Amino acid sequence: MAVEVVDYIVIGGGIAGASVAYELSSKGKVAILEMESAPGYHSTGRSAAVMSENYGPALWSRLVTASRGFYENPPAGFTDVPLVSPRGALFLAREGEQELLSRQADELVRRGATIDVTSAEGALRFCPVVKSSEFVSALYEPDCMDIDTNALLMGYLKAVRARGGKLVANARAETFERRGDTWVVCTRNGTFEAPVVVNAAGGWVQEMSSLAGLSYRNVVPFRRTAVVFDPPDGSDISSWPMTFDVAETFYFKPEAGKIMVSPVDMALCEPCDAQADELEVAIAIDRIHRFTTMNIRSVKHKWGGLRTFAPDHEPVIGPDPEEPSFIWLAGQGGNGVMGGAAAARLAAAFASNEPIPADISALGITAESVSPGRGCVVDASGRKPVVGTLEAFG
Numbered sequence: 001m002a003v004e005v006v007d008y009i010v011i012g013g014g015i016a017g018a019s020v021a022y023e024l025s026s027k028g029k030v031a032i033l034e035m036e037s038a039p040g041y042h043s044t045g046r047s048a049a050v051m052s053e054n055y056g057p058a059l060w061s062r063l064v065t066a067s068r069g070f071y072e073n074p075p076a077g078f079t080d081v082p083l084v085s086p087r088g089a090l091f092l093a094r095e096g097e098q099e100l101l102s103r104q105a106d107e108l109v110r111r112g113a114t115i116d117v118t119s120a121e122g123a124l125r126f127c128p129v130v131k132s133s134e135f136v137s138a139l140y141e142p143d144c145m146d147i148d149t150n151a152l153l154m155g156y157l158k159a160v161r162a163r164g165g166k167l168v169a170n171a172r173a174e175t176f177e178r179r180g181d182t183w184v185v186c187t188r189n190g191t192f193e194a195p196v197v198v199n200a201a202g203g204w205v206q207e208m209s210s211l212a213g214l215s216y217r218n219v220v221p222f223r224r225t226a227v228v229f230d231p232p233d234g235s236d237i238s239s240w241p242m243t244f245d246v247a248e249t250f251y252f253k254p255e256a257g258k259i260m261v262s263p264v265d266m267a268l269c270e271p272c273d274a275q276a277d278e279l280e281v282a283i284a285i286d287r288i289h290r291f292t293t294m295n296i297r298s299v300k301h302k303w304g305g306l307r308t309f310a311p312d313h314e315p316v317i318g319p320d321p322e323e324p325s326f327i328w329l330a331g332q333g334g335n336g337v338m339g340g341a342a343a344a345r346l347a348a349a350f351a352s353n354e355p356i357p358a359d360i361s362a363l364g365i366t367a368e369s370v371s372p373g374r375g376c377v378v379d380a381s382g383r384k385p386v387v388g389t390l391e392a393f394g
């Protein structure tokens with residue numbers, strides 16, 4: 001089979017691969033290699049699809065800030081529907097958790113958010129199914145938005161095609177060979193050659209770098225479970241916020257006319273087609289029964305999804321220290337959709353040897369702070385708590 005020569009090979013057709021391909025397609029010819037038959041099959045199609053600048057690790061929240069403009073005002077022709085819409089977030093504290101809630105409130109104010117601190121009964125104004133007897137206080141934050149992930153992914157891919165790039169499905173990158181100044185990547189659906197490879201393979205990024213002969217960087221996937229059920233008969237759920245307990249044991253939110261709940265599990269796992277964990281499904285149902293007045297009669301849908309983290313939970317974006325033509329776009333954790341637009345611009349700048357975009361560097365993001373070589377390879381669990389932020393988010 002003939003070798004197809006392009007300027008950039010992007011591994012992975014999730015939101016990371018599609019968005020960086022979009023950015024790179026104005027600079028050269030791009031091929032996105034996706035191992036599945038359709039894009040977005042793994043994490044991107046399994047997220048809670050919310051955006052907020054107010055939670056998550058510090059650098060990710062800055063990338064969300066730098067992404068917001070794109071989502072609110074996408075380029076002409078990018079999409080026929082709004083990419084973001086208001087959702088709001090509600091945090092609930094039990095007896096003994098007021099201190100946690102007040103720290104969360106301080107952190108939100110520090111990040112510039114508007115907040116409304118209220119009693120457990122006051123929380124019913126925002127979400128009428130909260131079992132207020134279980135909680136003592138609450139905090140509402142209006143800035144949290146829903147993102148239309150599918151419209152975003154399709155918008156990126158449509159624009160890539162319009163600019164002469166392409167997505168090659170059923171094309172698992174199986175071997176990487178560095179020949180002189182180029183990479184040769186073999187798949188069952190063709191062989192591709194380019195001077196630069198972007199590693200946007202989600203839960204598989206570590207596997208890709210190993211195939212390319214590069215050192216281990218401990219950017220690994222953790223499984224999270226989600227369960228979907230019918231809302232109470234006759235209720236209008238459209239304005240309900242994403243509702244969390246501040247101790248981070250569950251969240252639930254409206255999702256296409258139904259309710260999605262997650263027990264915010266985080267289980268280290270191999271990269272795979274993640275499935276819902278049955279114990280976590282039972283825990284999710286129990287949390288809804290204990291902390292809301294809703295009754296789950298049947299589970300309509302459930303899934304598992306991978307969230308991939310570096311040990312410090314911050315972005316892994318930039319050239320591999322051992323091979324500058326191998327660019328990482330990884331470690332998105334629960335932020336890959338909401339921070340994806342700016343993360344893609346950053347990765348594209350590294351891939352094309354351009355300076356970090358001015359708006360991103362103005363937020364204090366440097367090449368060192370997000371480098372895959374920043375030396376955060378720590379214990380095998382890959383976990384490190386991020387103090388003062390809501391890690392359950394996403």
Ligand SMILES: Cc1cc2nc3c(=O)[nH]c(=O)nc-3n(C[C@H](O)[C@H](O)[C@H](O)COP(=O)(O)OP(=O)(O)OC[C@H]3O[C@@H](n4cnc5c(N)ncnc54)[C@H](O)[C@@H]3O)c2cc1C
Nearest residue numbers: 012014016035043044048049050173202305336337338394
């Ligand atoms: C339950 C849950 C809730 C979440 N909620 C949110 C949220 O509210 N907001 C938010 O911003 N984020 C959220 N996230 C996180 C978000 O989904 C991810 O950060 C994001 O989707 C990561 O995108 P990605 O493109 O890196 O990964 P993926 O979508 O997994 O894409 C990687 C792609 O690489 C492909 N691939 C792998 N290996 C190869 C290979 N060898 N060759 C070719 N292709 C390959 C895979 O098939 C896959 O399609 C959530 C995640 C989960 C699981």
